[in-house]
Amino acid sequence: MIKRIKLRTLLIGGFITLLFIVLLIRVFTLQVVKGQDWHERAVAQWTRKVPIPATRGMITDRNGDVLASDVPAYTVIVNPAVIHENGLEDQIIEGLHKILGKDESELKALVTAKDEEGKYRTNREVRNEGWKIDETKKAEIVKYNDELKDQLKKEKKVMATGLDLIKEQKRYYPKGTLAAHILGYTNRDGKAVAGLEASEDSYLKGTSGIMKYESDLQGDQLPEANMVYKPAVNGKNLKLTLDDTIQYYIEDAMKETYEKYRPISMTVIAADPKTMEILGMANLPTFNPNTYWNPAYEQKDFFNYAVKATYEPGSTFKIVTLAGAVQERLFNPNTIYQSGQIYVKGTHTPLHDIVRSGWGPITFLEGVKRSSNVAFVKLGSEMLGKDRLLKYINDFGFGQKTGIELPGEVSMPINLPGPVEVATASYGHGVSVTPIQQLAAISAVANGGKLLKPHIIKEITDPDTGKVFQSTKTDVVRQVISPEAAKETSSYLEQVVADRVIGTGREAYIDGYRVAGKTGTAVKYGPDKKPDSSKSVVSFIGFAPVNDPKIALIVIVDQPNDPKAGGGKVAAPIFKKIMSQALPYMGVPKTTTKKTSDGKTTVKRPAAPTLTKLAVKDAKQKLLNAGIDFETIGKGSSVIRQFPAAGTPMSPGQRIYLLTEEAEKMTVPDMKGESLRDALNILTLLKCAVTVDGEGYVTEQLVTDKNGKRSVQLTLKPVKDGEASQDTSSSSTEDESGSKDTSADDLAAGKSGKETGDN
Helix, strand or coil: CHHHHHHHHHHHHHHHHHHHHHHHHHHHHHHHHCHHHHHHHHHHHHEEEEEECCCCCCEECCCCCEEEEEEEEEEEEECHHHHHHCCCHHHHHHHHHHHHCCCHHHHHHHHCCECCCCCECCCEECCCCCCCECHHHHHHHHHHHHHHHHHHHHCCCCCCCCEEEEEEEEEECCCCCCCHHHHCEECCCCCEEEHHHHHCHHHHCCECEEEEEEECCCCCECCCCCEEEECCECCCEEEECCCHHHHHHHHHHHHHHHHHHCCCEEEEEEEECCCCEEEEEEEECCCCHHHCCCCCCCHHHHCCHHHHCCECCHHHHHHHHHHHHHHCCCCCCCCEEECCEECCCCCCCCEECCCCCCCCEEEHHHHHHHCCHHHHHHHHHHHHHHHHHHHHHHHCCCCCCCCCCCCCCCCCCCCCCCHHHHHHHCCCCCCCECHHHHHHHHHHHHCCCEEECCECEEEEECCCCCCEEEECCCCEEEECCCHHHHHHHHHHHHHHHHCCCCCCCHHHCCCCCCCEEEEEEEEEECCCCCEEEEEEEEEEEEEECCCCCCEEEEEEEECCCCCCCCHHHHHHHHHHHHHHHHHHHCCCCCCCCCCCCCCCCCCCCCECCCCCCCEHHHHHHHHHHHCCCEEEECCCCECCEEECCCCCECCCCCCEEEECCCHHHCCCCCCCCCEHHHHHHHHHHCCCEEEEEECCEEEEEEEEEECCEEEEEEEEECCCCCCCCCCHHHCCEECCCCCEECCCCCCCCCCCCEEEEEC
8 A cells, every 4th residue: 555655656756747847848948949939929919010101202394393293092991791780782882883983783792792601891992993092082982971971860870881981192193194105104002014103113112111119909009118110211203304385285286186197106206406305205095194994095005106116217217318418528409310210229120209200300409308219319329328328327326225214115226238228228218216216316417416315304302302313414425427517407407398389398387487307208018018008107307496406306107097198298287386386485586587678677576574483473563664464364373384485575565474373273264355366375374275266356265174175165256346456466466577477376366267276
């Protein structure tokens, strides 16, 4: 018995000892071996991490107008459990359908959603229509939610509707489609997808911060607890070289031609030829980056043809051949040659002019004006020869990327293996170029012979300090031709436009401005790799004013529906319209001198003073002191924009208009009794399209808004005898050359019939 007791005691003692040893080992393992791991787990349980999102940098135009920025956004949330409890299913579905436009069947699936156990869910986001909505939609949701709460209060139910909003941020493009291909977009998760948003994402996105602190079970911070705070670093701001007003002129001018000729695509680029800062760049078709997800968009709508597409330029490429021949002193404008056709050495099939029979023996200058292929074969193939022609092609930047700060730029090498390729390249066939290469080349002629690297980014700044992080300077790639050769080449290109009889570019002529340019028409190839005369790429390229170039511009229209429409008929009018608006806007004066009877005396009109950014009262006082009539548009306290632009020569009695609010936000004023010119000037400032019917003074106006673009229809009637008339000098003005100068938009006052102009 005693032995059994001793044995049991021994066993129990041993077992307890063993347990104690195991416990010690376990404790040692937990506290020593794995102590750090368990400590980290514990800290994780009582530590809260709150992310601090960085604000994405803004993108603005050269004047600081915002093109892209982060703005508050709101996501609509529904709580099926609460909605069901209060019997609001039908009302929630109906209300959200009206406000958001979301399909009712999809909304029903959301508000009746259940989990695996068959219980109603508590939170569902309304995507995509209710995801990151703007302030306007948010206000509608809040108003509707308040109405539901009032209903529940009357029914003496719990005032919980099951409808709510979560505040977030989203990328917003305030000007819609304007410059869409340049800006690109970010998706709804904030990821940069295309354009500068993607290529400059490392600057724009910034770095998110974080706040860590110790908390209790409810998540409240413990008193005297440790806190780690790492602030967010906001993204850098991008200021572009673009001018959003010139960008607007470009896009507005393109739309009319796009609707008329229904081409595959259109591209227009404008630049300052002295710096190669891009002032505007647009393509059609296009898209709205705010609604990039719209299923109506096709892949081509997102394609930036300006830098990503190559095309056969046709006669606009003749600028290279002409400039090379002038530089080599081979071009004599008065030399006679036989037009019509020419044989390349070693071939039996001739190359032809557009008029196959030609124009007989003509001078080389006339050949340039008429865009004679034969003239340029002689200049490029016979006079320059393969090596020198290829050198100038390469020196002007073809066959290599320009290096502009836009993603996806392409380039095609240019080789001239045989005499036929040399001959056809002389007039722009058999070579592939990009629009941006062409613009850089014409700018070299305009600026005195320097090939410059194009830029779309002007500077990058720190939003917190305002410090300029990076600034773009003019980059000279090489001197291609001498300043003297560039000036001479410009004079010949000016005559292509100025000769109103035979100049192929005569449709780009602008009264009062010296314009140089060149048309282009390149026939496309069909599936059988043979030329298809029913399909072509037409273009116009040029700059103005010739004596002091401010803008170089290229217009390309791919496959207009009229097979007989060349660059002179389709592209040149677009060029003219853009230039006619952009040059006055930039304050570039028209020719303002006039010869007297003896041909010696000149008279110059006074220039409009600079009034933008002045307080309205100061601007008014300045105009009163100068004796200039004026009209203020808007209720703002400072002048945002003026018409005519500062520096523009003014006619006697001409009125200055002062815009004091953003055009998009302003109501179109009542213009009854105004002359057509005054009405057009006002609507130009407000960026409205205009339709004019009749002549005289405005008697009726109708304002319409379609897809965010306002149009104004004006009805005019002449002043009856005995009625008080306004200053008729506002209808049209006479410049010093004696010719009529209508308005900044080339719409004449008092014209009979019906006129339409996009201002």
